[in-house]
Amino acid sequence: MADQMQFIVEKLNQEPFRKNYNLISFDSLEPLQLLQLLSDVLAEIDPKHAVDIREELPEQTAKRMLNLLGILKYKPPGSVSDLSAFRQGLVTGSKPVIHPVLHWLLQRPSELKKRAYLARFLVKLEVPAEFLQDDTVADINAQYEELMEAFKNLHKEHEQLKTSGLSTAEIRRDISAMEEEKDRLVKRVERLKKRVETVQNHPRMLEIARQLRLEKEREESLAQQKQEQKSQLFHAEQRLQRAQLQLKEMQDAVADSNPESLMKKLEEELNFNSYLVTEKMPRELESKKASVFLLQKVVAEPAMTQTDLTALQSEINEVNAQVNQLIEKRMLKYEAADSKFSMYRQQASLVARRKEAKAQELQEAREELARLEGQVQLRSSHGPELGGPQAPPEHEFKQYVAKLRTKNTLYKQKRQEISEITAECGILQRTEELLRQRHQALQQQLQSTEEQKGISGYSYTQEELERVSAVKSEMDEMKGQTLDNMSEMVKRLNAVVAEKKASLAPIIKELRQLRHKCQELTQERDEKKLQYDSCAAGLESNRAALEQEVKVLLEECAQQESNYHYMNCMRRSLEVQLQRAREELKACVSPEGQQRRRALREQYTKMILEQENLGKKLREKQKVVRDNHGPNMKQMKMWQDLEQLMECKRECFLKQQNQAAIGQVIREGGKDRLVL
Incomplete structure (x- = not known):
């Protein structure tokens, strides 16, 4: 206990708490202060628990702490194993309860922080089953x-990434290697650019290559779009075929029908669905709930021994004997009164059983039909993957047709039976109504007779006793069945446990030997791992040195290779120049006149003379133009002024002609008026 307190004080004096406690001050803390200290430690693990406990109720504090301790999987020690005692100790701030909790929390803070963080996302919310019946709630729960x-x-x-991450040195080495690779690639690209620049029309060729790449990418995208459109077209055709088939089936079903038959079918389907909803489903639901309640009750009860089962079995036998005696007495006493309705009750129960059986068969047939339709849709949807819809073999198709015929005949028979049962049910309902009216009349007559005799209410009391006895008999029968099931379940469980023990005994013995062997192998593995780590560290250092040396050599090799290519290119260019010089020398030395005229020196000399003569002529022409520039510009200005003057004269002449024409028209108009 002292070691535990010493550990707690040391941890609380460190970061992030820094409480400055000693053993005496920590032991003298009040219960409220101790609870606040525990809340602070829990807040360090989960920040949501940073609460002042003076502002909340003790029950809320205990509930909050118990919830977090349960998430952290804290198990109380043996001295406080009782949950109620542990809860009471948390509420009161008991030292024997809080000290072990603090010791456990301060031993593994990082692990508990991680667990509390994961609990926020991984503690599943339990949704009741009745809420999951809603589709929206079920979808949200699945999501x-x-x-x-x-x-x-x-x-x-x-x-995994955190545990297997690379070190900073490795990352730096990778970065430096990538930078060197980048430099090499840049140099290579530059060399390729220089090599390409020597090619004639290289921009045009690069543009053509880029267009070719774009066109190839476009071709691939168009091919993919074409394939997608083909698949969409195939699916659309499949949907169209299914829709046409369904339309044809519906048209065939409606072709030979009339409104009365359709209404009759709808009424039959409505009656069947209402029977399922109002009678069959509630009964099944109640039976399931009752069985679940009984199973939960059985699970909640402690384990039974063989003596308990024997006592229960004897009690069940005694209760069954008493029930049988009571039933015999009741039958002897009320046999005459029950004989009137026994026949009708038997018929009604028989009809109800037949109705329930037929409803079950019809429901199974509908489920089978839905399953077959689902298989047909699945096969039709998987048709494209298999290369298109595939027809079944001939013998399978014949078997399927024969099966459909038998099912059709069976369906017609069941339909006929259902109609007969429906008619019989109508008759029985009418009979029941008549009998109920007769029973009411007899009941009124019986009540009047009881009032006359002074014993009013006797029949009602008798019926209540019969009903209570019937309910008691049903409960006793259910209890007997439950106990029988419990006894059988216990027997099966005992047998399974014994069988598992017998089968696991040799495995447990072998497991003990294997555990011992596993410990030895683990120790040997640890030793080998240490040797491996030391050897790997030495090899890693040698490998790094060798890699650096290889990298230097590769760079030197690349530099020498570049120098070699450069010298080779210079050698070729010099060879070409040397060859041209030899040819020129040969042409100059040759005695033949034609070869001498073809010499480059003579050609270049001739071209130089021609260009010099041309330049002399151009300079003379430039001098003439420069000398005549002033008079020429003056003459050009005079010509422009003359052109402008002539344009003005032309406009004046045109204007004078227009005025003369207008005056002539006016004079002619005046003469016309005078004549008139």
């Missing part, structure tokens, strides 16, 4: 579970 699984996977990947 919630998928997100939880995705979070688990991502967290695992994150932890």
Whole structure:
């Protein structure tokens, strides 16, 4: 205990708490201060618990702490194993309860922080089954579970990346290697650019290559679009065929029918569905709930021994004997009164059983039809993957047709039976109504007779007793069945446990030997791992030195290769120049006149003379133009002024002609008026 307190004080005096406690001050803390200290430690693990406990109720504090301790999987020690005692100790701030909790929390803070962080996302919310019946709630719950699984996977990947991450030295080496690779690639690109620049029309060729690449990419995208459109067209054709087939089936079904038959079918389907909803489903639901309640009750009860089962069995036998005696007495006493309705009750129960059986068969047939339709749709949807819809073999198709014929005949028979049962049910309902009216009349007559005799209410009391006895008999029968099931279940469980023990005994013995062997192998593995790590560290250092040396040699090799190519190119260019010089020398030395005229020196000399003469002529022409520039510009200005003057004269002449024409018209108009 002193070691535990010493550990707690040391941890609380460190970061992030820094409480400055000693053993005496820590032991003298009040219960409220001790609870606040525990809340502060829990807040360090989960920040949501940073609460001042003076502002909340003790029950809320205990509930909050118990919830977090349960998430962190804290198990109380043996001295406070009782949950109620542990809860009471948390509420009161008991030292024997809080000290072990603090010791356990301060031993593994990082692990508990991680667990509290994961609990926020991985503690599943339990949704009641009745709420999951709603489709929206079910979809949201399924999405919630998928997100939880995705979070688990991502967290695992994150932890793996954290544990298997590279060191900074390795990252720096990788960065330097990538930079060197980048430099080499840049140099290579520059060399390729220089090599390409010597090619004639290289921009045009690069543009053509770029257009070719773009066209290839466009061709691939168009091919993919074409394939997608083909698949969409095929799916659309499949949907169209299915829709046409359904339309044809509906037209065939409606072709020979009339409104009365359709209404009759709808009424039959409505009656069947209402029977399922109002009678069959509630009964099944109640039976399931009752069985679940009994199973939960059985699970909640402690384990039974063989003596308990024997006592229960004897009690069941005694209760069954008493029930049988009571039933015999009742039958002897009320046999005459029950004989009137026994026949009708038997018929009604028989009809109800037949109705329930037929409804079950019809429901199974509908489920089978839905399953077959689903298989047909699945096969039709998987048709494109298999190269198109495939027809079944001939013998399978014949078998399928024969099966459909038998099912059709069976369906007609069942339909006929259902119609007969419906008619019989109508008759029985009418009979029941008549009997109920007769029973009411007899009941009124009986009540009047009881009032006359002074014993009013006797029949009602008798019926209540019969009903209570019937309910008691049903409960006793259900209790007997439950106890029988419990006894059988216990027997099966005992047998399974014994069988598992017998089968696991040799495995447990072998497991002990394997555990001992595993410990030895683990120790040997640790030793080998240490040797391997030391050897790997030495090899890693040697490998790094060798890699650096190889890198230097590769760079030197690349430099020498570049120098070699450069010298080779210079040698070729010099050879070409030397060859041209030899040819020129040969042409100059040759005695033949034609070869001498073809010499480059003579040609270049001739071209130089021609260009010099041309330049002399151009300079003379330039001098003439420069000398005549002033008079020429003056003459050009005079010509422009003359052109402008002539244009003005032309406009004046045109204007004078227009005025004369207008005056002539006016004079002619005046003469016309005078004549008139």
